[in-house]
Amino acid sequence: MKVTSVATTFPESDTYRERHLPAAIMRADDAATPPLWTTQYPFPLGRTLALPNADGTGYQDLPPGYTPESPTTFDYTPHGLSFSDNYNLAFPTLIPSSSCPRAYAHGLGFPSSMSSMPNSYPPSAYLLEPQRPQEVLDIPNMSTSSQLPQMQLNDDFEDPVPRAEWKEHPTYSQMQSSEDSGLRSAPQDAPSMGHSDVKIECLGDDAVDKEQPYAQLIYRALMEAPGHTMILRDIYNWFKENTDKAADKETKGWQNSIRHNLSMNGAFEKVDQPGDETKKGFLWKLTEEAIREGVKSTTRYRSKQPNKRGHRSGHPQPQRQISGAKGGQASKRSAKLRRSNRMNGFYANPRSVPPDGPYSPGYESAFDIGIPLSTSPYYTSDSDSGQSIDLGGIGGYSPGSPTAPVHSYPASSHEPLVPNGFHVILPIDPQEPLFYDDTPSNTSSPPADEPLTPSSVGDWETENGYPTVTPYIFDDYNPNYRESLH
């Protein structure tokens, strides 16, 4: 498999660059004249590539002969698995969509019926560039690409609309024609090339990010980051450069909101920052689940407090909490408890619940084997059993490489690795719908927002001997079930 380059957008922050970019790349990036990318695989100008080592501890050297002026095509088969395979596995379904990730929010590019808020923000809804196969793959392999719904991988967000309807949608036709045209070599055929470009392409104004929730934006930021990790400061910077949240006000509210979302949304986890880092804070990282399935609303991670709106006085209560009720030590304790519970087994993945049950003695504590310090509450409240499926955590954290954590998931030499550090998780049955109705069912079906366990042979969970039935847990807002791990 040939890879011309890996394009991603990096925040301009120096600290970020220093942390994530190899010197050579930084130099290339700094080149006054943007590199000329092959016409076949156009890439964002001024941006460059960073191929993580297979072990995730660093970055590969640029291919021999590479220069900013004459980028070369080189082979890159870190795990003997073609990228098309990766994509194929990771994005098994044909999803039409516009190139605008926010279409759902704006109602652009889709029928109004498709604008309903998804249960989660699927990865590709924000994977604007990083996982776009056209930018990574050597398309000429038509046999492969024919299997691969590459064009549809662009931003397949949760789509409740039957596929039959997709075909009637303009966007779909557009994609079809694009597909028919063969190589998407023409610039106009190429999907959005960079995050900032996307904004322009989609709406042509800065209003784009205004309506995108923080969780999504953070997700995007992290998706663009090597190893899907960033420190808070860089996330701030990313927001400054890519959103209008920061520009809107001079207040610090947006930063608070970012922190709030990082803390409260289970899609984000923090990993320790070993080494000589700024020692200021943690690295924030996307969970594997988030990478796979996207962000879910932060709301669902919030504690289930009774809605007191009915009898509210109209202004904040003078002393709405006792000391330690929130934040601080008590918070940390509870977080730790949750973490412990989580690590205690079934926190991680409902589908990874050991046969003996979540509290099975033999169930190894992921927390003890060096995993992300994931305090992000994939949970509801302290009384919650704190479930989450942070499989990425289990064995997914490489303490020695904060900038490129190894996502050994599933642990295998065939672990698919996308050049920019994305480890594509795949065991999704091609027949399996990407998204599900979130309506709690009165039947035995799993929580609706939970992807159904693939029933096909070869399902990794099955291989692990774990049950494929997701236990019911109670969701914050739905007493009928609890979301397992998100």
Add this chain to the structure above:
DNA sequence: CTATGTAAACAAC
């Protein structure tokens, strides 16, 4: 009621 944004209390550094 849900999703989201925001303010703020607090603790630890």
Add this chain to the structure above:
DNA sequence: GTTGTTTACATAG
């Protein structure tokens, strides 16, 4: 002052 956690409240839909 920054970072992270958590609660509370406001608001739009």
